[in-house]
Amino acid sequence: MDRPTVRPVPQPTLASADFWAAGADGELRIARCGDCSAYTHPPPPRCRSCRSPAMSMTPVSGRAVVAGFTVNAQQWLPDLPPPYVIAIVILDEDEGVRLTTNIVNCDPGDVHVGMRVRVLFEKAGEVYLPLFEPDPGRPEPPGPVPGPPARRPVPRPMATTRKFEDAVALTGVGQSAVGRRLMVDPLSLTVDACLDAIADAGLTPDDIDGLATYPGPGPGGMSEGGVMALEEALRLRPTWVNGGPETPGQIGSITSAMLAVAAGLCRHVLCFRTVWESSHAALVRSGRWHVPDGPATGMMEWRLPFGAASAANWIACQASHYFHRYGDDRETLGWIAVNARRNAARNPEAVYREPLTMDDYIAARMISSPFGLYDCDVPVDGAVAVIVSAVETAADLPGPAVLVEAAGTQITERLSWDQDTLTHLPQSLGPSAHLWSRTSLRPGDVDVAELYDGFSFNALSWLEALGFCEFGEARSFIDEGRGIALDGRLPLNTHGGQLSAGRTHGYGFVREAMLQLRGEAGDRQVPGARVAVVTAGGGVPSGALLLRADG
Known part of the structure; x- marks a missing residue:
């Protein structure tokens, strides 16, 4: 029955x-x-x-x-x-x-x-x-739908010629074990990544005078407990702390740390992000973790009653509109997934490294059309940490620093999944335009792109939003994977992205960009990489960073 x-x-x-x-x-x-x-x-x-x-x-x-x-x-x-x-x-x-x-x-x-x-x-x-x-009373032709963006957003002019980005450097990066269903206390993953980053920077825990994280205390699987939990574990006694979900994407916590350092509040901020979605899901399925029932609240008030429980559903609606508007099809998304897997094969830390073909991609089970299994990122357990330091301290530290050329944070659309942009990922156009307004570098100067790929369409949206190609031209730019390969015109998600390396929720892209710019990416190293762009936020709000090698 x-x-x-x-x-x-x-x-x-x-x-x-x-x-x-x-x-x-x-x-x-x-x-x-x-x-x-x-x-x-x-x-x-x-x-x-x-x-x-x-x-x-x-x-x-x-x-x-x-x-x-x-x-x-x-x-x-x-x-x-x-x-x-x-x-x-x-x-x-x-x-x-x-x-x-x-x-x-x-x-x-x-x-x-x-x-x-x-x-x-x-x-x-x-x-x-x-x-x-x-509506039987209104047969075809189809009704009108909003057209594509008339132009790229025009960001506000810089408030001052003094750039906060020039006052900081990324001096250390660390990562815990990353994997599926590790069944490890998430706070211990955070501590592992943080101590790794501190050592990578040539610092000691006593040197850390700031903490920043996303999202702070969060729902099951999405946080270890935030600043309070980490401070209890390591007793760092910082002079400045920040944590919360309403930032320019997950890496907005890193941008907040840059602002604190540039303002003189602290000199070395430990930024961290931890997920344990894979273990949490296993605990829920086994009955060891209870998820309380209740009516849908907050943003889910407008989605959950209609079964739109996942960002896969929300973003798939934008993808269908993009296909309608520009005449594209799933193969364009497929090449993003296949390229990610090829790169992951060179990354010993990636969760999925076995070969993936276009035939495999097309044959995979559907999740939420047009997204199939390989369009969706891989929930994992893991933590990543980054040290933001005052730029004048970098010369005294043993490792190579990575400099910040520009940050893109401006909101130019409604912060909504359905009330504004339909052609692209919501809130990708504004941060992209803002990024380029804060630098004389242009898309052609970028050597490697680490673009958020919670879903394959996210990465496509960022490619177009950042101006690597015009709206609707991602298919020709990707060129059946050749354009985004390690030896292509713009190497994309060189570690395998979240589609194959695992969903470290934004921070993993910063880590990979730092490794590439420091020449430490091993078999996946892009020769001579000097400039990298990083984006994070699989929707609203989102942000972008432009990083460059020191010297």
Whole structure:
């Protein structure tokens, strides 16, 4: 007997309660400004266009157009069996208002970008979930969807000619054991990486006067406990600490450390990042770790009720829109995955090193279309640590320092997975433009690129956002893997990236860039590498660093 479908329910807040209750009378309601008439979603306290407080929940037609979608094939939730379609739909009333939802009452294979749909409601507890179905009253042609970015974002001008980047150097890097289901206390992994980085810099623990991490205390598998836990373990007595998730990507914690050093708060900041997702998942499956049930809150309020439990689902919607817009296909993503595996074969630390062919990639099971198994990064246990030092101390340290040419941190889009950029990974365009505004170097000066690849489409988005090729031209730039190979025009993710080396969540890219610029990357070394670009953040918010060899 089939199990009934039981959706996770959202937790209505003081701001969102009217939205979730609206379906009781069969009408979709969206926040609308009484002054300029603009709609905004999710419901805000002020209008997104004119900042007026005159917002009220207003009935809309309930008609929309599919702007991006994914057919989810992965069992993320126990009572919501796949396959099902997750989509971003754009309301007819305002193209700037989108809902993440499900497309129902049709074959998943019939869903396409531009499909005209209409709302219907499903009651879940005390709330009404807006789902969408094909609109028989509005047949083809397809409805309009937003076009590609008119131009790259124009960042704010530099606030001062004095660059904080010039005041710092990356003097040490360390890594713990990295692997699948290590079943090791995550704090011990952190300590191993941190002591390794301190020794690599030629320092002692007593020299460390700052600590920075991402995300601080976090949900299961994503943190060892943050600054408080590490300080208890090592007793470093820092003069400055920082930890939190709201930074320019995971490496935003490194950028924060640079700012602290440049401001004179400290001279040697120990930055660290630890994950133990693989062991955590095993503990949950065995029943040794209990994950509490409860309504969906925060950003998941708008996603989990529709089965959009993973970033794989959210980013897949952007990938489908990119394919619709630029006429590309999965093979372009496949070459990113195949290239990562080729590089990982040269990296003795990589989790997966066995050969991967395009045939293997295409034949792999689907996770959330267009993403198959090899489009998704590998959850692991491991820690990486980086030392940020005052640049004037570098000459007295035994190892080669890596200098910071520029940091890209500016936000130019809505910090949302569905309300702004659809053609690329959200929040990749702004940091990329900001990065180049802080340096005279250009994309052609970069010798190696370590670009966040939580999913293959992330790396594609960063390639285009950073200007290594124009929007929609990644296919020709990648050139069936030749353009991004170790001996190609832009060696990409030389250690295997997160797709094959393991998901060390941003910090692993900084480590690999440092090894490349120091000439210490072994069999995967790019000859003469002098400039490297690093990005982190598989969505919002994100950031970028441009690093260069000393001397």
